[in-house]
Amino acid sequence: MGGTEGKVSGKVIVDGSSTVEPISKNVEEKIRGKYPELQVLVNKSGTGGGFTKFAAKEIEIATASRPIEQEEIDKGKTGGVEFIELPIAYDGLSVVVPKENTFATSLTLDELKKIWSPDSKLASWKDVRAGFPDVALKLYGPDTQSGTFDYFTEAINGKKGASRKDYEQSADDEVLVRGVSGDKGGLGYFGYAYYEAHKDKLNVVAIDSGKGAIAPSAETIGDGTYSPLSRPLFLYVRKDVADRPDVKTLVEFFLSDEGQASVKDEGYVPLTADEIKLVRERFTKGVTGSMFGGKPAVGVKLKDLLGKLEGAK
């Protein structure tokens, strides 16, 4: 790597998940110092929006907070787009309330479902659980282009995209942070990094999936006990440009120790040494296709993923 340092030039566009965006931005800043000629443009159109642009060959790398779906794979195929799927981090999708909410320290999956199911009419916290105060429930969440929205609805309501609609939607997680932290009865969900960055204004809700309430943290996300809301985050690299020096340098940087340090800096959980080795191999060998076969990956645990990576060798 040292030999080519500073010499790589080109322009790489990274677009997609707003959950992954902080990692990409962090990497972009670091790489700018090392390779002044290498231009990296980072955007956040949402996981779905990213895949749309990816299939149209408008971008080199799509970031995603859920695995690519069959429909998106097919769309790429008709345009001749093949991809290399690379997990780069773990996230714990976090359910948050404002700091002043001290009663909702934990919620069960059933309670979350009661709040968010498509036909839910819950308007007050007192209807969520007997004993909660009569405070108006104000819901905040990502928009329908978001991979976080897809993952959450799949995990909580059992069907991707099935959600009540009367909530405040934004593609910008910072807007959601602002909304939840400013509304006494606010409740919202987004990637763990946005909770980490705004800990002073938000409380995170521990999730009880039948084995006791567990709050997201580096440990519980890393060992998969924060379930079912722990999930891998991905890069999807276009196969036809994977050998371009600029793209290659950027992807290798994501998978390097420095790149994994960016993952940690932004509040996500890096892959283990064994996993990152397998992911690197996957990239050097140019293995195409999805490990998930176009299906949702709710409740994927570290070791399952490791098995999949080994199986794909």
Next chain:
Amino acid sequence: MTGAGQTLQSNRRIFQKRYEAAIRIVCLLCALVSVLTTLAIILTLAGQAGRFFSKVSPLAFFTGTDWSPTFSDAKFGVLPLINGTLLITVGSGLFALPLGLLSAIYLSEYASPRARNILKPGLELLAGIPTVVYGYFGVMFVTPLLKKLLPNMGFGEFNAASGAIVVGIMILPLVSSLCEDALSAVPRALREGAYGLGATKAEVALKIVVPAALSGIMAAYILALSRAIGETMAVSLAAGSRPRMTLNPAESIQTMTSYIVQASKGDPPRESAAYGSLFAVALSLFVITLIMNILAAKFVKKYRNVYD
């Protein structure tokens, strides 16, 4: 010698003629640019909206009360967006119309030239502030203030009232300067006549000048309100993005314009109905503002007829 002089003169005349014609054509082309642009916009909007209405019935669009175009069970009832737009327009009007008229009365009837020289540029400065700044002003200043002043109203972090107030501040300079033009256009003889009959200054201002300028004031109001209808950035930031039927200004709403911003940022696929809905909403918005502008033009015409 004389022959050469004549040719020179006729040459000059020919050049002058050509020059005049060239200027005329250049000016005409410039004028056509705006007309052609408008036509192109109308054609694009109508074409795409037409495609949308072949998938979604216009009846469901104009009478539906559920707007959720990007969900898996998409609904395309535009009324919640119109509801949000009206809430912002009426709210900003309640704020800006009286305030604008009163400041115009002060400027035209009472203010000394010195006071005018300070106040007028001050008001016009408001018009120069970018709308995104107004949006943040709403979120960072107006909303916290509303929460503090009216803690029992249950103001959300994003709410219609905050959006309406910042839009009100935005259209204030428009209202006051147009109203002032209307008031100043009232002939001096009318005022003098009233003074001659023993009327006080307040009576002249409120009972003579304002009624005489009424149609101009109405035109100013309508133009300002159509500006409020089309306002985008400030309401997207301050008023939220949750389409719904409500008259409660403490709740978050979504206007037609902020839907367009939100949806076009998300990059909906071209063949989807959600993409078409962008154009259907834009066309509805266009028609509403067009009607308002025609109304304003009518008022102005009527007003001119009185004094010319």
